[in-house]
Amino acid sequence: MKWHDVLQSLVEKNDHKIVLLVADGLGGLPRSPGEKTELESAQTPHMDRLAREGTLGMSIPVKPGITPGSGPGHLGLFGYDPLEFVIGRGALEATGIGFHLEENDVAARGNFCTLDAQGNITDRRAGRIPTPECQRLVEKLRTIRLPEVELFVEPVREHRFVLVLRGSGLGDAVNDTDPQATGVPPLEAQGTDPPSRRTAELVNQFVAQARRLLAEEPRANGLTLRGFSARPQLPSYEELYGLRAAALAVYPMYRGLARLVGMELVGQPQTLEEQLELLRENWDRFDFFFIHYKYTDSTGEDGNFEAKVQKIQELDAAVPQIVELGPSVLVITGDHSTPSKLRSHSWHPVPVLLWADSCRTDACTSFGESEAVRGGLGQFEAQYLMPLALAHAGRLGKYGA
């Protein structure tokens, strides 16, 4: 039997609530061998208490050695094998700016570029034009009309934008038009099946019209497109787990990812306090709450060890407000590691704290990487975190008699 079918067949409903608190990029590294990581350096009395009562472990976001982006990182945490369920680059880019992809959409990531008189690319990023200039150019592109499809052009940042085609019978098996080189022209779009060939023709029309509209621009007089992709087919939280799920997230990317798996976006929180306020207000309406905390990742990407420590401590201070609501299961983890030492996402396993009445206590006395390595959950792929949470919430029946 296929894993998700098995899981779905075992789901039972009750009124037990699950909270998944994701501290983005939580896992870290010591500055020097033998020292403490950011999480270990932080004073986290509340999480340490939960660590003593609950069970720790290490989550491997995709496979050992694989550094995930935000998309695969969260898909894993949400219980979807990130090697099986792939969000195309265009779809992820659209998701990341809060664009709500519909069933029939095909999205692509666009780059403005500089072309010479022969139409060859001289700068693949158009000199990284400032974002306001990108917005001005996108307004021009929005005047383009194509037969039988609706077009959306959305600015992102600097030279980047998103193109979405909406209409029936489109396909996403279309090549990137970015040749990944200068001195050559952008490539023609071509499709490998009939719907994708039709999409490619529309894309080429779009590009031709755009070239005319941008002809007088000094830097951004051309564009390339890549990562053509339809909305990913993900079974929803309701279908898969029987959970009414709420997302309490500040940033568009995580709101978008949550919406892709059918979570309801609750409010427009701007701070952790507002997230917790929304959690309290909506406690009775949902079975599952995804709370996303960005700052452990951004401080890690800044390479700021002390700031990451500080952001972990601020998160710890908020934990009692979650506990006092009485969740049956509280999971605190990250979607990947972002060690400030590396200033980037990394492949290192991510510490997991699972707190529930049915926990088998392990020897861990605080929440940190060294402790989690010897925790009772062992090392496991992130995609199994949701089944574990469901089991501890009494929401999974027996497999086989």
Place this chain on the structure above:
Amino acid sequence: MKWHDVLQSLVEKNDHKIVLLVADGLGGLPRSPGEKTELESAQTPHMDRLAREGTLGMSIPVKPGITPGSGPGHLGLFGYDPLEFVIGRGALEATGIGFHLEENDVAARGNFCTLDAQGNITDRRAGRIPTPECQRLVEKLRTIRLPEVELFVEPVREHRFVLVLRGSGLGDAVNDTDPQATGVPPLEAQGTDPPSRRTAELVNQFVAQARRLLAEEPRANGLTLRGFSARPQLPSYEELYGLRAAALAVYPMYRGLARLVGMELVGQPQTLEEQLELLRENWDRFDFFFIHYKYTDSTGEDGNFEAKVQKIQELDAAVPQIVELGPSVLVITGDHSTPSKLRSHSWHPVPVLLWADSCRTDACTSFGESEAVRGGLGQFEAQYLMPLALAHAGRLGKYGA
């Protein structure tokens, strides 16, 4: 290469013996966080000695979070991926009462039910008639004859029975006739392929004749059938591992499961002493011995922490009798956890003790969950226990040159 093909291709034979001692539902939970589990509370000097000399680990019966029934739990221990090899409900029910399914059999679980004058179900369990009444009704059903197939009707308990059709060209892609509701009649059986359609027709004839035979019964005047299933296709221990395997089990379910993988049922032991006596008597005849000990599970299901501790101690006292026979490999584990705190099977990993001359000693000094978490075998899926046992018995050759 497929995993089982790889395994099979590596098997070598020798005279080293393997004993798999399964304490059903062995894994437990502390009564309160931080306390000891049943296994940790028990005085187990013999297993503790083996733990010091051998290697411990944690077995995940199916996947993280999945609570297995006895069928999948044992299939995993026997080395069969329980998501790939599925024992249908009817087949498992037949197995559980010691009915030996043959190649061409299709089995179903039956329920007597109560029908009103219109033929609608008023009680799906016929008022849970006592078992002797079930036996009496089964005798009636045994008079039914159908063309070209042999019929077996076996009482189980209360309103439950097993129906087996034996004959060539039968299929098990037949729907449940239990509508899972009252106020409606049982469903017609229908098949989704030609052999299953033929089976469904025979089933409908059986039901029609049964209705006439049961017409005057006050409560059990109808029946429903579900979980139609053929004998699962499991490669035998002999085929897969080159092992002459013996099962020393008291209860029909475990005897049946062992027989499904080609183990020989040795004797009809009623106690652990009789199992050990049979072990000694048959030591030279087999390469592999599966010893099943039920009482760690039943005391767990009773929610009786102290009784489970006691049953573990009784098992420990028997361990020297196994050791003195000189097995090359002795494995002590469970098919799943049955924490008395939960009064049921659970998803928690199961402690494993593997004792052999080729063990890499780990730091574990006693047999218990907290120790096993930091054991040398780590956490692994139960299906890999048999390869580990074979390897330690010198029965697996090198993969690749």
